[in-house]
Amino acid sequence: MNFLQPIGNVTFAFLATIGRLIVFTGTALLHSVRSPFYPRIIVKQMIEIGYFSLPVVGLTAIFAGMVLALQSFTGFSRFSAESAIPNVVVLSITRELGPVLAGLMVSGRIAASIAAELGTMRVTEQVDALTTLSTNPFKYLVAPRFIAGITMMPILVFIADIIGVLGGYLVSVYQLGFNAANYLQNTYDFVEFIDVFSGLVKAAVFGFIITLMGCYHGYHSKGGAQGVGQATTNAVVSASILILCFNYILTGIFFAVDG
Amino acid sequence: MAETDFKISMRDVHKQFGPKVVLDGFNLDIAKGESVVVIGGSGVGKSVMLKCLLGLLTPESGAITIDGENIIGISTGQRDRINHQIGMLFQMAALFDSQSVWENVAFGLMARGTSKSDARDIAVAKLALVGLGSEVIDLFPDSLSGGMKKRVGLARAIATDPEILFFDEPTTGLDPIMGDIINDLIVHCVEETGATTLTITHDMQSARKIADKIAMIYNGKIVWMGPTGDIDQSGNDIVTQFIHGRIVGPFQATAQL
C-alpha cells in the first residue's frame, strides 16, 4: 500500500496550507477592523497600489478596448451587426476585461512587491523585531495593505472601464467610421448599473486576493534571498489563478443563468 | 530561591526543528538585576534560546516564566504587555530598512504613544550613548556599516529603558575600542537602571567585563554556570577548551552540523 503514502502526504500538506491560509486571513481581517490603525501607512500603500498602478492599468485597458472594437467589427460585419459594437465593448470591459486585466496586472506589480518586501523583512528578522517593539506585524504590515488593496482596486477598475470604453470609441470612430455621438449614446443607453457594479465588486475581491497572497507568501517566506524569490513567484502565480477562478465564481453569482 | 523569585526562568525547555534537537532540557535562571552572559559554539541554539524567551518561537515542552508569570501559549495581548518591558538587540540588528536611523530607535517609544518630537530627542540621546552622532540620525540603514547597524540596534533596544535586556552578540563586528564602549554601556544599564540582562557573546573579554555570571551552553543544555570570577577554575573541560579556543577537547565543532 506504499503508493498511498505520497498521496496522503500531498493531501495533508495541501490541507495544512489551506488551514494556515484561513487562519492567516482571519487574523489579518480581524486586525484590519480593530485599532490601532496606521493611517500614514495606509495612505502610503494606497498611493503605491492605486496611483502607481494607473499607467499600467490604463495602458492595458485602452489596448483591450481598441482590440475589442477591431475584433468585434471583423466578426459582426459578416452578419451586418456592426451596430452592436458599442454594446459589446462596454459590456466586456465593465463586466470582465476591466477587472480581470487590472487584477492580473496589479497582481504582477503589487503581489510581487508585497511578497518581496514582507519576505525580506521576515528573513532579516524585521518582523520579529516589530513584535519585540510592541507592534503587531498583522496590524502594522498586513492590515494597511489589505485596506489599501480592497479600496483602491475598485477605483482603479472604474478608471480602467472609462479608458477601455474610450479605446473602443477611438477605434470605432476614427478607424471604422462610426458616428461619434451615436457611439456614445449607444454605449450610455446600453450599459446598466449591474454591469459596472459587478465589475467593481470583482475588483474589490481581486484587491483582497492580491494583497492576501502577497502578504501570506511574504510573511511565511524562509531561507534567505532564494526563499524570498520563491515567495514572490508563488504570490503572483497564486494571485493570478485565484483571480481567474473567483472571476468565474462571481460572474456566476451576479449573472446566474435562469434555468 | 523558589522558581517564582527569578526574573527569568527556563525549566527543562525542549525545542527542535524537524529532527534537529536544539534545546534539550534547557535550564536557566536569572535573578532580578543580574547580568548573565551565555557563551557557546556557533549553532548551538543561543539565538533560539532568546527567541523562546521573546515568544517568537514556542518550545515543544518545558516552562518559561518572566516575573514568575508563565509565558508559553499566552495571548498576543499578554505577550505585548510582557514585551513592553523587554529590549532586544538582534544578532543581525534587524533594523527596519524603510525607516531612518532615528525612527528605528524611536520606534518602540512611538508605539507606546510618545510624541514624535520627544521620541526623536530620546533617540538622539540614546544614539549618542552608543557613539553615534547627529550626522547619522537621518540616514537609512542600508547606508550604515555592519558595526553602525549593531549600535543602532543597541540604541533601539535600550530606548524605552526596559527592565529586561537581551543582547545577541552586541560587540561582534566592532573594533576593540567601540566594543569596550558597548561593554561599559551594558554595565551602565545594569548598574544605573537596574536592568536584568542576558547577553550572548563569543567575546570572552566582553563576557568577563559585563557578566555577573557566565553560562556555557552545549548540546542543548547549560553545562556550566557560575560567577564570572570562577570561569578559569570551572573544572569543566568544555568550558576550559572554549575559553582558550583550543581545537582539541571534548567540544567538537563538527558535532553541531
Ligand SMILES: Nc1ncnc2c1ncn2[C@@H]1O[C@H](COP(=O)(O)OP(=O)(O)OP(=O)(O)O)[C@@H](O)[C@H]1O
Ligand atoms: N527557524 C529555524 N528553522 C530551522 N532551524 C533553525 C531555525 N532557527 C534556528 N535553527 C537551527 O537551530 C540551531 C541553532 O541556531 P541558533 O541561531 O540559535 O545558533 P546560535 O547559537 O545563535 O549560533 P551563532 O553563534 O552562530 O549565532 C542551528 O542549527 C539552526 O540551523
Ligand SMILES: [Mg+2]
Ligand atoms: Mg545566534
